[in-house]
Amino acid sequence: MKKMLAMAVGMFILLSGSVSAHGTTVHPEKNAGITIRVNGVEVKSSANHQSPNGKVYVSVKAFADLFGQTFTVSEGRRTVQFNDKTISDIQMKQGEPTAWIRDLANAVSAQNVSWDKAHQEVYVLALPEGSVKISEVVPAMGEHWANPQAGELPVGPIYGVYDGKLVFLEYMIAQDDFVKGKSLINLRGMKGVPSPAVVQLDAEFQPQGHPGFEAPHYDIHAYFITDEEQQQIK
Structure with a gap:
């Protein structure tokens, strides 16, 4: 997880949740x-x-x-x-x-x-209820959205959005949880909302952690777009 996301978790921007007026009418x-x-x-x-x-x-x-x-x-x-x-x-x-x-x-x-x-x-x-933007666009990832009020961070789910479209679903799992054989059961994910097919999966180890989640952990991203599309996110 990029440093931008970690810093944003502590100071997320609460959005109104209203639907944008853009694109609801066509010629x-x-x-x-x-x-x-x-x-x-x-x-x-x-x-x-x-x-x-x-x-x-x-x-x-x-x-x-x-x-x-x-x-x-x-x-x-x-x-x-x-x-x-x-x-x-x-x-x-x-x-x-x-x-x-x-x-x-x-x-x-x-x-x-x-x-x-x-x-x-x-x-x-249409992300799960309570999801708000917690970071601006991170290159090759997009914006990060989550529900800070639900006590789901830092594990997640965290939703990646770019140009108003869903691009990934993320979880951050502590290395110690794997070492101790801890089970993480019934994480929310895409419950209650439509979910596209997963195209690719990344599991990136963060040995030193990062601000906002200092423990060694894995950033796990399930992408709904191709790697080529992902790299075009600036």
């Missing part, structure tokens, strides 16, 4: 081929569509399924109840309710919604 002429992803996992449904005013609507069922949740539709099909939130901006498409992607993102307390014009992609960053 009507760019309707064809739009992809919606949550943490890199595609929300697949033929009901996904773009309205004439440029707003992207997503199948409520497909979105809820990614989070292992259910939803209900009001009589008259005017609102949807999802994750204890009432969503009124819905459109029926192919006989099922679709909702504006930003409303769905807000319902799961997503940290960001962005629009990738080059790839015609809406990307929702």
Whole structure:
């Protein structure tokens, strides 16, 4: 773990947790081929569509399924109840309710919604509840996010984010824990949120530790991007 992260753990920046306004609306002429992803996992449904005013609507069922949740539709099909939130901006498409992607993102307390014009992609960053940014971008890694209030640091999970997208999941395990055969059970990880496939794994030994976690330990990163993509992070 880079020194920047260690210093940031003690003085993390508490973010508001509100969804960014960027990327929630696209131009009507760019309707064809739009992809919606949550943490890199595609929300697949033929009901996904773009309205004439440029707003992207997503199948409520497909979105809820990614989070292992259910939803209900009001009589008259005017609102949807999802994750204890009432969503009124819905459109029926192919006989099922679709909702504006930003409303769905807000319902799961997503940290960001962005629009990738080059790839015609809406990307929702939805980390576990309570996750906040604890460092700025570290080269070849990205920002570091975690939940300092949950007592999970320094072990983690720590989430790597770059350009609004999830790039890695990290744990810091003390060497002494391995030597003593200690088991670390039921660490939170990506529980409750969609998780992309792991592409590569790094286990880096820190013999002297570092500020914020001085004990010798291993920094373990499960990357959701390729090594080539990782090295492009500046």
